Amino acid sequence: MGGGPLDQEERLLCILPFDEPKEITARLREKFPKLSISFINMGSMTDEDVYRDKTILATLSALPPNPADCPELELIHVFSAGTNHISKHPIYTDTKITLTTSSGVHGPQIAEWVLMTALVHSHKYNRLYELQKQHQWGRPQVGGDYHSVRDMVDQRLGVLGYGSIGRQVGRVAKAMGMDVVAYTATPKDTPEKKRDNGFIVPGTGDPDGEFPSSWFSGLDKASLHQFLKQDLDYLVISVPLTKETTHLLGKDEFDILKKKQTFLTNISRGAIVDQPALVAALKEGKLRGAALDVADPEPLPSDNPLWSAPNVIITPHISGVGTAYNERAFAILELNLLRKQLGEKLVNVVNRKRGY
Template sequence: MATPKPEKLLCVLPLPAPPNLEQQMKEKHPEMDFEYIFHRFDTRNALACVKDIVPPEKFQSATVLVTLTMLPDPADCPNLELIHVFSAGTNHIANHPIFTNTKIPICTATGVHGPQIAEWVLMTLLAHNHLLPRMYEFQKKHLWERERTMEFHRVRDLVGQRIGVLGYGSIGRQIARVSKAMGMDVIAYTATPKKTPEARQDSGYIVPGTGDPDGSIPSAWFGGLDKDSLHNFLEQDIDVLVLSLPLTAKTRHLLGEAEFEILAKKQAFLVNISRGEIIDQPDLIRALEKGSLRGAALDVTDPEPLPKDDPLWDAPNILIAPHISGVGSAYSERAFQILDINLTRRAKGEKLINVVQRERGY
């Protein structure tokens, strides 16, 4: 009988290990040797800086790698069979030789962000609708302005407003769930048309009690990556448009002047929690200045970090955050839950979840 191949789980992450992680991994996956390497977040090219942090020999025996940005040269990881990335998107590693020149399965943390990001989306939307920045200015000046301002009488609640979710993955589904609870009508858009109930189901990781597992929340579904299909979706009297789709060659600058002119029909509010490059940023600034859009909340920009002298900072009716909408105390715990699911499935020879389709880029 052949000797089983040694298994090694190597974690290289820019966050401290959760309490008792090593013990839990040994109990659930005793066949695996476990090593955790903490490093500070580094925005340099992953291949260029990984050798500064992890000696190449550390990768030699690794069969499973958990990482965010740090990937080894393919020659340094001859035994690697699975990569688990602690992010939903993989555009930041799409040009790495591991991604382009190997067939090592790559799985993501898709599904862990939904609750946190959905709350951020609704928080920014409600803050804009209810003039929270204006109220805070009153507070800082110690002004009781109830009798002297009429602008609050123009506040419109969300009931009956239509939210278009452009990119109906795990994040989009939780945004839909909380929006529906606020009385909004939800319509969904996906790159691949979902015409049957089976196609509309969510087959990835779902935080219990969240999302839209069976795809029943939207009142209408739209799909396709051609401009005609996109414009048909945007023409559906959308009050709020949320971007929650991955960045690929086909989605870069997906929204620009023509799309903002369509949204001007209802003077829509735009929220982007996906990637900054999906929007033509100068066109967005002009749309805000013209009043084609009533406002925008951006957790992502192009580039990042946004330079101090970038005109986006001073665009009217805008809220900008430094790519933090998905950050939270439960992030790491949920990401390791996905890893645990896939390690268990891998050991049983079952199909993995959250597997990146390289040809699609996500």
């Protein structure tokens, strides 16, 4: 996306589910003197004419009803990693307004959630916590359950979708002594292709793609199955939800994973997994367990059989939230404001054809 001179006037509208973070907006005004900022808490949004003269929009989901309502809009920065929730909106389908995402801000906290739930499962923590609530010390059964804990060293982690989140998961797993293998839509067969060109929280991730011991790629089932056949002890799903990834994992895939009784973790979107097939795989012991921060649908109805599936950990789509989220999302916007003015390539630009 091209830019203008450094003194070009920009009109930024923020419609977000929180009150204005004045320290952040003050910093933006100081850094960009020609930038005017309007901030609306989306909970109090009433006037749909607010988009008319704006050149930049920062939003989670609020968009102009129609392209005619935003004739000067050049850039929309979305405060989420994905854009599947707005992919059917006419602003997405019928315009060429540049879209950028907040991909990259979630890696640290989601990687911690992935590790936390894996350890809760492998160390039998839920059972220990129940003993604590009952004021019971408990004793390991000789050769029994509490003696069956295995550490992460030399176990193999498959990361399905080696983007910003997957790269931080890979970094943490490598620090735990695990072997990491990665799967991407397109081949990463050169050092340049393995690099992460998106936003990276300093000191995190895998900027040069150095952690995976092997890479797999493809958009077809045969390629996916070849990846799943790599004796995976853990599988982390971190691909975006698109038409191609909907129900990407189902009965056939769980039949492959049963060889190692893989532990499945999904921090992406619930619809990437065929949920009834997942429940069946857990009940039949094809999977060691599952940690799910997403479900299909959300909220998950109280009578859904997923709740009572064996060895499952379910949380309400919170793995990516944290106190640093807003600061980091605005940091991406700040970086792109500067790049836009300098006429440089923006980071985290959405490829509408690919859906992310």
